[in-house]
Amino acid sequence: ILKNEGKDTAVVQPFIMSHDQDGIRYILKDENGKQLEERGQLTSDDFGMTPDLLIAPNDSLVDIYKISGEYANCEYVKAPIFAPPYLSTLSYIVPGNYTLQAYVRTGKEKLFSSKLEFSVIKPTGIELKALETLRAIELERMGKNDNITIERYKKFIRDFPRSIYTPQAYDTPLFLLKYSLYSDEEKAKKMALELIDKFPNSSRAVYELSSYLIYKLSEEEKQNIYKTLIQKHSNTKVAKRCEQLLKEQDKLR
Numbered sequence: 001i002l003k004n005e006g007k008d009t010a011v012v013q014p015f016i017m018s019h020d021q022d023g024i025r026y027i028l029k030d031e032n033g034k035q036l037e038e039r040g041q042l043t044s045d046d047f048g049m050t051p052d053l054l055i056a057p058n059d060s061l062v063d064i065y066k067i068s069g070e071y072a073n074c075e076y077v078k079a080p081i082f083a084p085p086y087l088s089t090l091s092y093i094v095p096g097n098y099t100l101q102a103y104v105r106t107g108k109e110k111l112f113s114s115k116l117e118f119s120v121i122k123p124t125g126i127e128l129k130a131l132e133t134l135r136a137i138e139l140e141r142m143g144k145n146d147n148i149t150i151e152r153y154k155k156f157i158r159d160f161p162r163s164i165y166t167p168q169a170y171d172t173p174l175f176l177l178k179y180s181l182y183s184d185e186e187k188a189k190k191m192a193l194e195l196i197d198k199f200p201n202s203s204r205a206v207y208e209l210s211s212y213l214i215y216k217l218s219e220e221e222k223q224n225i226y227k228t229l230i231q232k233h234s235n236t237k238v239a240k241r242c243e244q245l246l247k248e249q250d251k252l253r
Contacts, residue, residue, distance in 0.1 A: 002061040002104060012053040012061060013105040023053050023104050024063040028071050031097040036071045039085050052107070062244070064207045067100065068092050088168045089135040095120045130163040141172070146180045167202040170195045178212065189216055200233035206241045223249060
């Protein structure tokens, strides 16, 4: 979240031909200070092809970004197996200590955030089994049709309902239900709401709430869902995002 605490409207430089990032970029370094390369590179709009992002005083710019996948230093990102960023068990960050920093371009300078330190640890027990199962599904992904793939992920969600890996098991079936030959808008909405309700502290849940569902629900539906989630999952990431979205709705009235 980038909040404008000044008295004047702030200007942030967006990206060319991009709808899924609002001008916030990231620097990720390992414990040896080596910077990991971002796999899905975007070009900052230095040419004025897209309008600048304007942030009024006390307003915020919110970006939800999946670090794991877009950044990876594991063996699967190299030949002979190329792991695309969207297959998160194949494109991941190996165990270790890391430092993350965000920044934006204003067209004149870069503004940097404070640094966040975090660790990636190896899974054990049931979480290791969940990872291996999900990875097997993703390794088979290229050779299966979309309908079979959706069912495999759904079975994983049933078999591992509380795993730390379960929220990311929604990614591929949601994408296929939205955009493939097997697309089904009602099933996609239902699955997105299931993810949000079951994992209200997952950034994936916040992402679905903030992107797909915003465009698929009526204003009345959105307001009812936001209020229900705030009451049911108070102090979670989803509830906090719902509060922001309700404020944005009020401004448009």
